[in-house]
Amino acid sequence: MNKMKKAGTAASVPSETGVAERIEALLGRMSLAEKVGQLTQIGGADFIPGPKPEDIIRSGGAGSVLWLNDTKKFNALQKIAVEESPSKIPLLFALDVIHGYRTIFPVPLAMASSWDPAVAEQSQAVAAKEARAAGLHWTFGPMLDIARDARWGRIVEGAGEDPFLGAAMAAAQVRGFQGPYPGAPDHVIACAKHFAGYGAADGGRDYDPVYLSETQLRNVYFPPFQAAVKAGVGTFMSAYMDLNNVPASGNRWLLSDILRGEWGFQGLVVSDAFAVGSLVVQGFARDGRDAAFRALSAGVNMDMASNTYMQNLAGLVEDGTLKEAEIDAAVQPILALKVRMGLFEQPYIDEALLDQVIALPEHRQVARRAAQRSMVLLRNEGRLLPLSKNLKNVAVIGPLADSKEATEGSWMVFGHQPGAVTVLEGIRAKLPGARVEYASGPEIRRDFPSPFDDFDPGKRKPAQTPEAAEVAFQTAVETARGAELVIMVLGENADMAGEAASRGSLDLPGRQEDLLKAVVALGKPVVLVLLNGRPLSIVWAAEHVPAILEAWEPGSEGGNAIADILFGDANPGGKLPVCFPRSGSHAPLYYARTLTHAPEGSPMYRSRYWDSPTTPLYPFGFGLCYTTFLIANLEASASQVKVGQSVTVTADVTNTGRVAGDEVVQLYIHQKAGSDSRPMRELKGFERITLQPGETKTVTFHLGPDELGYWSTNADRWIQDAAAFDIWVGADSLATLHTDFEVVG
Ligand code: NOJ
DSSP: OTTSOBOOSOOOOOOHHHHHHHHHHHHHHOOHHHHHHHTEEEEOSTTOOSSOHHHHHHTTOOSEEESOOOHHHHHHHHHIIIIISTTOOOOEEEEOOSSBSSSBOOOHHHHHHTTOHHHHHHHHHHHHHHHHHHTOOEEOOOBOOOOOOTTSGGGGGSOOSOHHHHHHHHHHHHHHHHTTSTTOTTOOBOEEEEETTGGGOGGGOTTOOBOOOHHHIIIIISHHHHHHHHTTOOEEEEOSSEETTEEGGGOHIIIIIIIIIITOOOSEEEESTTHHHHHHHTTSSSSHHHHHHHHHHHTOOBEESSOHHHHHHHHHHHTTSSOHHHHHHHHHHHHHHHHHTTTTTOOBOOTTHHHHHHTOHHHHHHHHHHHHHHOEEEEEGGGOOSOOTTOOEEEEESTTTTOHHHHHOSOOOTTOOOOOOOHHHHHHHHOTTSEEEEEOOSOOOOSSOOGGGGGSGGGSOOOOOHHHHHHHHHHHHHHHHTSSEEEEEEEOOGGGSSTTOOOSOOSOSTTHHHHHHHHHTTTSOEEEEEEOSSOOOOHHHHHHOSEEEEOOSOOTTHHHHHHHHHTTSSOOOOOOSSOBOSSGGGOSOOSOOOOOSSOTTSTTOSOSSSSSOOSOSBOTTOOBOSSOEEEEEEEESOSEEETTOOEEEEEEEEEOSSSOEEEEEEEEEEEOSSSSOOOSOEEEEEEEEEEOTTOEEEEEEEEOHHHHOEEETTTTEEEOOOOEEEEEEESSTTOOOEEEEEEEO
């Protein structure tokens, strides 16, 4: 490789005219087959059947490769593309780098719990730097699907239930991945996925159909995607499922009318994996030819892995069904990306770079801080936390306490070996002089194995026998009995959330709750640390375990960050980006519902179910801290403004406790009447601030047409009503500090 030009860091932003001219020149010399090749993304993994990637690339039959994570092989394939293929067009290497490449950050749901977009931006910038150093150009993230149903496994990959928080996290992640412009050195191209509505799968069952009104799509499900476009995202991924009976990957309204027409997106749309071919399986397209035609006409530029474009597009042009100009238009943004990334000048990656980049100590520091900031303290009775570092005899119990997989969480980069600091390791490092005993208790496992296990048949170990599980249970209880304090680490294995990882129940899997009860019955102080990728129904724990820390899946530095929080070296300040239902059967559950004729608190309202309260166990936006805050002096700059004008809202926040800490100040509105019923509360502003004991800060929010307008079912367009509004500012979505103002016509 030493004669190859190496990717450097001095790329400059090419001018728009320069890019257009180069694309025109390239298109002018490419054959139809090569153009179709650019629209084709092939799998690079050995287990994928069919022709070898090398042969496809040599003939100009592929524009991009995914499912490959091997720097040397990237260079080898690239060499074939730029030296042997007819038009010598470099390849784009793409992979799912969702929350870290080698240094693993908290899962996206956790990053959203930080309510700190800067944390997400910084984390994804490190992920991008490592991925780019490995030779990747393009990540399939961020996932921007709003998820209001905790049974849906992929809730872990997104920012939770709320469009306002989701949009802030979307823009931050795009900036982090891409840097100042698409193609910036040390960064990768981002991909806003899965467009759109995937998180609303019927029953939370992954891939199942979605039925969402245009009003819901525009007000709730689209805003993160639109924010990504505004932040300059280079690519989009079309979702798998049927949206109102039209598969997203064949949905012209979504991909052309909205995305390109209304939002002005000019980048490329890649289908989800095999989704073009799946248009046939889904009963939408007659055959591969019809699928290729419908996906391309709808606006899918690149076919991920189904080879349907490869097999059908040229024929569709030759028989006149498609015009070659339509193919050219689809190829154009793909070539534009390659030009902008400087791949024609520097197609290769320096094979020594990755080791230097991953060794940078700041990467681990960013990961540790991100993990600290994303954890949510759910309960702290009697101020059990923070714990004293003088503890001498601690038991760490639970199937996840020493699990590197569960600490790093779902969506590992292809071929990555988890190397996280576990909770046990983090606690042992924090208490070097103490006795820290560990027992796992019974194992937990999925009832139906993950379909992804099939790619790695050695992964699924035989199940523990009931006898071995019983011994593990009793050993765990005995280990706890011998300690002065017990830290239980419970939740979900990495394969229990994510793709194809939906659940019917939100209970702690396996015998974990029984073990928790048995340990609590010993009468010792117990701290529960949760490692999980979705809200769990922890009703019993919420009443009986004095301290509960929601640590999510915190990444490489997870164990250290958890120990930092448990022992007071960091103060928890995260807040829930989703509400915690009391039971899986309550999903979907979210705070931004409309009021109904029998709102909560009215005589007709006790609970929506007669067998359990339907309010969330923990509301959206909730999280405690080791200090206390007072939020007061809520003021709106005017009691009346005209449609189109803005109002400024301020509130004072004081740290009334004895240690420094963070509060996430949240602003919610409710439009009291108007064209449509509006949600009883909607988040429209937030700020995470740090306050020293006794310190007061004023937070300021702006409410203008963007925050007060909405897509109206009745008007069938975006409107801003002349209407009265409630405003609440506080520490979660149940905030009571209230004022109001009016918008007049
Ligand atoms: C399928 C998943 O739905 C998507 O999120 C992912 O990016 C692709 N596979 C590629 O791995």
